[in-house]
Amino acid sequence: MATKSSFTIVGKAARRVEGIEKVTGQAKFTVDLTIPGMLEGKVARSPYPHALVESIDTTRAEKLPGVVAVLTRADVKDINPYFGHCLRDRPLIALDRVRYVGEPVAAVAAVDALTAQEALSLVEVKYKELPVMATFDDSLTPGAPILHPDIQGEGAYHELKKLQAEIQTNVCHHEHIEEGDVGTGFAESDRIFEDVFEFPMVYHYTMEPHAAIAKVDANGITVWSSCAHPFVVRAELALIFEQPLSKVQVLVPYVGGAYGGKSYTKIEPLVVALARKAGQPVRLEQSVPESMLTNRRHSARVWIKTGVKRDGTLVAREAKVLLDTGAYADNGPRVARRAATRIHGPYRIGNYNIDALAVYTNTCPAGSFRSIGGPQSIWALESHMDIMAEQLGIDPLEFRLKNLLKRGDIVKSGAKPMDADLLSDLKQVAVKLDWKGSAKRRTGSGVGLAVGVTDSEAVPVSTAIVRLLADGSVVLMSGSTEVGQGTRTVLCQIAAEELSVALEKVTMHSTDTNVTPFDRSTGASRSTTVMGTAVRAAAADLRAQLIEIGAEILKAKPEQIVLKDGEIIAGEYRIGYTKALHTYFGMPGGELIGRGYCRPGGGMSPIYPLFWETGLGGADVEVDVETGEIKLNRFVGLADVGKAINPPQCEGQDEGAAMMGIGHTLFESLIYDKGQPLNPNLVDYRVPSFRNLPAVFDTILVENQDGPGPHGAKGMGETGIVSPAPAIGNALARATGVRIRELPLTPERVWRALRDKSSK
Amino acid sequence: MLRRFRLEEPESVKEACELLARHGESARIYAGGTELLLAMKEGLIQYERLINVKKITGLDQVKLENGTIRIGALTPHRKLENDPVLKQKLPAFVRMEHHVANVRVREVGTLGGNLCFAEPHADPGTLLMVLGAKLVAERASSRREIPAERFFVDAYETCLEADELLTDIHVPALPERAGAAYLKFGYLERPSVGVGLFIAWDQDAAIAEARIAVGCAGPKPKRVEEAEGLLKGKSARDAASALAQAGEIAGRAADAIGDLHGSAEYKEHIVGVLLKRAFQQISEQRSSKSSR
Ligand SMILES: Cc1cc2nc3c(=O)[nH]c(=O)nc-3n(C[C@H](O)[C@H](O)[C@H](O)COP(=O)(O)OP(=O)(O)OC[C@H]3O[C@@H](n4cnc5c(N)ncnc54)[C@H](O)[C@@H]3O)c2cc1C
Secondary structure (H helix, E strand, O other): OOOOOOOOOOOOOOOOOOHHHHHOOOOOEHHHOOOOOOEEEEEEEOOOOOEEEEEEEOHHHHHOOOEEEEEOHHHHOOOOOEEOOOEOOEEOOOOOEEOOOOOEEEEEEEOOHHHHHHHHOOOEEEEEEOOOOOOHHHHHOOOOOOOOOOOOOEOOOOOOOOOOOOOOOOEEEEEEEEEOOHHHHHHHOOEEEEEEEEEOOEOOOOOOOOEEEEEEEOOEEEEEEOOOOHHHHHHHHHHHOOOOHHHEEEEEOEOOOOOOOOOOOOOHHHHHHHHHHHOOOEEEEOOHHHHHOOOEEOEEEEEEEEEEOOOOOEEEEEEEEEEEEEOOOOOHHHHHHHHHHHHHOOEOOOEEEEEEEEEEOOOOOEOOOOOOOHHHHHHHHHHHHHHHHHHHOOOHHHHHHHHEOOOOOOOOOOOOOOOOOHHHHHHHHHHHOOOOHHHHOOOOEEEEEEOOEEEOOOOOOEEEEEEEOOOOOEEEEEOOOOOOOOHHHHHHHHHHHHHOOOHHHEEEOOEEOOOOOOEOOOOOOOHHHHHHHHHHHHHHHHHHHHHHHHHHHHOOOHHHOEEEOOEEEEOOEEEEHHHHHHHHHOOOOOOEEEEEEEEEOEEEOOOOOOOEEEOEEEEEEEEEOOOOEEEEEEEEEEEEOOOOOOHHHHHHHHHHHHHHHHHHHHOOOOOEEOOEEOOOOOOOOOOOOHHHOOOEEEEEEEOOOOOOOHHHOOOOOOHHHOOHHHHHHHHHHHHHOOOOOEOOOOHHHHHHHHHHHHHO | OOOOOEEEOOOOHHHHHHHHHHHHHHEEEEOOOOOHHHHHHOOOOOOOEEEEOOOOOOOOOEEEEOOEEEEEOOOEHHHHHOOHHHHHHOHHHHHHHHOOOOHHHHHHOEHHHHHHHOOOOOOHHHHHHHOOOEEEEEOOOOEEEEEHHHHEEEOOEEOOOOOOEEEEEEEEOOOOOEEEEEEEEOOOOOOOEEEEEEEEEOOOOOEEEEEEEEEOOOOOOEEOHHHHHHHOOOOHHHHHHHHHHHHHHHHHHOOOOOEOOEOHHHHHHHHHHHHHHHHHHHHHHHHHHHHO
16 A cells, blocks of 8 residues: 555544534433343442352342342352453452452343332342552552452463463563663763652543443343453453353443543443343443442552663663552553553663553552553653652753654664654643743743653454445444544544545444444544554455456456546546446446455564654643642643544544543542542542633644554554643643642642641 | 432422421432432432432523522523623622532533532532521421521531521622622642632721631531631721731631541631631732722
């Protein structure tokens, strides 16, 4: 596939293909579906962070009129009830013990939701409380009780070289990376800086909480779910219920936001088990408070130490990232891996020694969340960079420019060299921020910078099918989940461009694993790059077939054929796709099928990472020194996207990511007290709203057409979340002289820091 | 999730009060439902019967009568923030209403519901206290006026009897030489600290009357007479220099509670900041008025 220089559909502000359906309320989400005979499910959850389940009595609940089934541990003896794509450590319903507040202990299926809810209060559970490991400090205390003495082995999708669960401790994965010699590095350094940073637990807050409908019958298992990774869910259900993949059908209607909270498997095994027991389809629709106790981002403590030469040259780095992965591993091991690689940063630093540990605690399981491990590590790294610059008396911009990797520089051995122009990127952000002019600012106002660069987590395995139907319309079959990010529009644009048809001709339907070909997942900023490559390959396959057929019909050589606006053209002869198909099949029917694969070594480089995802940021803040409140005058984001297939969607993703980052920077924190969640609701847990938008919001898209995806695109949409915290923290420090090492930067924290500083 | 309940729809105040008297604790008034239904959905409270009072006519009007503004208890916030009479006579009240919750809550949530729920993190009660408002409660056969100061008993508790309906809120229009302000602060969904201030001047520009109330920080909004005393009789300049002390007193009087919104110490500090800013706001409005 040659690189193109002129486009008709790619690179344009194409309208959302599902836009009208959504804004008119016609789009169907999982909760909008009704399956004949469907019951409503409700879940009885553990009120204890850690306890033995001594007995469960469901007699009274079962007797309530309208109740069809009550599921408990007694009903999963004939299957393997454990799941987990990294570690199979999580039972679909509590077995001998509960490990967090909110863990499902029993589930009821009834004729309506109200009856199911009423039945929950009739389920009698006796618990015996166990010591609570509320934080990783508790879990790592020598002699602490072991939360998981009974892990059932590795899951199918951890994709780590080696899962390093430290048996007989509460460490579910320990990632270690090193290179060079830090001892010598520190010895050669003029100055050594050391800092500790804290990052809070945060919740994804998707407008649609988790929901699933399951049906189990002679055809096997059918699940409609608000999941982002249908093929992973299929694989895990097949394992649990001992079914071939062909007998597990996962369908994904529109998903109302995911952000990682709907990655991998969540509530599906429980709903399937309940439907299996009920003998009827069952729907489980969670509330926001329930979903807040289903998945979250890892809180973290990051210790970072750096050796520097007097002139600002970085020499050595040591770091340790402790991640609270909660009661079950979920994606914790992979998060630890990325937290380790991401704290290295995009700087020239040859000696490093980095550890990241995912640690079990008695809190809600933590998993994927937009840029796994990124915000935690980069909050620490980029704050640390400014602290060092200040101490060295070097301008933080100059300090970064001095150490940033140039295009082609080695980041670390074995990894893809830097594939972005970070120096010019950072300079662009600084200009927009008026970095030079900011020196003259009055106290209480200031600007701050942060460089976010992450090694993409994208696994390069996707399949796509493109079908040209008899009337010239096109069906694109791709397993990418439309979670609101706009992937359908982008993939349809890629297919339409390749096939030389109008965008309106291409339709992509929602995933049905019985018919839609395999895709690894929707996440890791991978769909445009990886699935886009598969889609483009499928369309190119179809295109080649059209050329061959056209050449035959028009009696021309394939090299003479041009495809344009749905027509096959050879010199002055031309024939529309429809007519060509009719001629080829000898009837007004038939269809052509193009297939496309993307796999390591096939259409995609096997070298990790697929691309370096960039999210640079600059913040201009105003601090109310009396209350400690931070106001954002401006936020500048920059993403190197290679090629923006749909520029407004790229801007939307980058600004959305930044806004989400502003959330954990200024407002969000899921608070636990001894294992009890204190604010699992949207009144006490504050997500930012429109009034918290920066007064000016700039997004710069860099397009060098140099990414591994179609037309030089590379992934984006995640890394924009990492810069706001350090950029705002750095701006706060420059505006007021106070440095805060713990998020969120609540008014009270800022006020206290200001007061402590002035009383010194 | 919402449990089953019976819905009553009385068409007069009398009928509503009779229903309340008949069903006692098992029934509850349902106005906008923005508090009630939320709490019921969460399973925090449960009632067998809800008495929807929105069918009663005439309780959602704002009228000016003999220098008193009469606000029907069922008037939604949205209507209050746009009301022409209030805009002219009580701009501070309009500003406060404009910042209550979000537009969806304001559209259906009523002033009466806000006051009767007595959720500590609420705005109107604090401002109404300094404006000298009276709350009118009716029973099937009687009616009484309650000064705003006496209405709130504790968090989620008012002095209303089980069979009383709040029907009206009477607010004296702002006197000629007077100003009022309400400022709030918070970073969660609901306010953490609120301060109401009313100042009236005499002919010599000395402060004839000062009323200060603090809300949100503690279990209920309250007046702080001790702090008011520091401002009374003072010129603007002297009052300004007494503000820091008044703020400290008001902060302590707030009975601030340490919770998710912040520590008690911080809330006390914020009371002082808001009092100072409220005073500035009133002073600025006064000087811009006199320069016109
Ligand atoms: C997300 C959110 C944010 C909010 N933020 C703010 C804020 O910033 N500031 C603020 O001040 N408030 C805030 N509120 C509260 C809001 O103002 C109230 O929810 C609303 O005004 C209540 O009115 P309602 O008509 O919906 O009351 P309802 O929910 O119908 O009733 C509340 C209670 O009052 C009783 N009641 C109602 N009317 C009467 C009556 N006439 N006589 C006797 N009893 C009665 C009911 O029985 C019930 O117990 C917020 C609420 C929400 C949900």
